[in-house]
Amino acid sequence: MVWEERWHPLREEWVIVAAHRQNRPWSGSTVQHQEKVLPEYVADCYLCPGNARVSGHVNPVYAQTFVFDNDHPCVSENAPVELNAPTGIYRNRPARGIARVVCYSPKHNLTLGELERDEIANLLRVWQEQYRDLSARPEVNHVFIFENKGEVVGVSNPHPHCQIYATNFVFKFIETEARAGQNYLKQTGRVLFQDILKAEREDGRRIIAENDSAIAFIPYFARYAYEVFVAPKETHASVASLSDRELGGFSEVLKKVLVKFDNLWRMPFPYVMTLHQAPTDGGDYHGFHFHIEFHPPLRKPDLLKYLAGPEIGGGNFLSDTSPEEKAEELREQSDVHYKHAPEVKTQ
Numbered sequence: 001m002v003w004e005e006r007w008h009p010l011r012e013e014w015v016i017v018a019a020h021r022q023n024r025p026w027s028g029s030t031v032q033h034q035e036k037v038l039p040e041y042v043a044d045c046y047l048c049p050g051n052a053r054v055s056g057h058v059n060p061v062y063a064q065t066f067v068f069d070n071d072h073p074c075v076s077e078n079a080p081v082e083l084n085a086p087t088g089i090y091r092n093r094p095a096r097g098i099a100r101v102v103c104y105s106p107k108h109n110l111t112l113g114e115l116e117r118d119e120i121a122n123l124l125r126v127w128q129e130q131y132r133d134l135s136a137r138p139e140v141n142h143v144f145i146f147e148n149k150g151e152v153v154g155v156s157n158p159h160p161h162c163q164i165y166a167t168n169f170v171f172k173f174i175e176t177e178a179r180a181g182q183n184y185l186k187q188t189g190r191v192l193f194q195d196i197l198k199a200e201r202e203d204g205r206r207i208i209a210e211n212d213s214a215i216a217f218i219p220y221f222a223r224y225a226y227e228v229f230v231a232p233k234e235t236h237a238s239v240a241s242l243s244d245r246e247l248g249g250f251s252e253v254l255k256k257v258l259v260k261f262d263n264l265w266r267m268p269f270p271y272v273m274t275l276h277q278a279p280t281d282g283g284d285y286h287g288f289h290f291h292i293e294f295h296p297p298l299r300k301p302d303l304l305k306y307l308a309g310p311e312i313g314g315g316n317f318l319s320d321t322s323p324e325e326k327a328e329e330l331r332e333q334s335d336v337h338y339k340h341a342p343e344v345k346t347q
């Protein structure tokens, strides 16, 4: 059992790994899971093809992906510019930016992991276009692409989609990673994330999937039980500069991770997925290595990782599981999705 503190080099903070506590008695609430059988098309879904949205816009009858400006944007070109000046030291400014939604598929009942590898590669191309398009705007300093999946992370509509926030500020975790990477490059002449990949490959126990151009692993310093990073092997500041070959390799590894997630408990696996890409504020980010991070909120099929005193109040994570053990669990899962292989045996 692991009981130690591990340094998170990208966030420059300690993570307490206290895996000896993982079987402690639990009398708190648990998460109920019912597998719902969903239809391919839902008449009142605002993301399904041909349906009207609350804004009055009608979705096209799209065949693959569909991108539109969010009808309820948190940042917008139309955000109020006449603001009340706050008192004293306080500051405010207009919530400028662009918020978009990307539907992965016209089919309401699919998840990212159930898409074919080519369809995932196509989605990566859409992300490339979006990053290029949005980052070219002078007011956009960062393009943040993320997917919330599952009711436990607050998603009410299961139609497969992600969101893009192109903001006038750089999200905090990205800012920290960018600074950590810049400092490391200055001190060592090397890319921080490359040294993380090197350490992961030397150890090997936390690797989930790998091919010529991409790799997936639970990092040594993981904060969540099933926290998986997916990264290209070559350093790219964003998804936009991946070649077609790298895109293919990346989508293969990404699909494997998603299928293993769903197979783990034979249920759609909830997660928060974020693309970590270099800011687009004109700074020098060639030490930044694009990667996807998955932060799944569940520790067990029915048990949420509660964020409490250490995480919410103090800002450092307390992990009750060992990354080595959890990586082995995931690695052992089949690469065939359970919905397509009903006979596959569990455990």
Ligand SMILES: [Zn+2]
Binding pocket: 041, 042, 045, 046, 047, 048, 107, 108, 159
């Ligand atoms: Zn739908």
Ligand SMILES: [Zn+2]
Binding pocket: 010, 177, 276, 291, 293
């Ligand atoms: Zn990251």
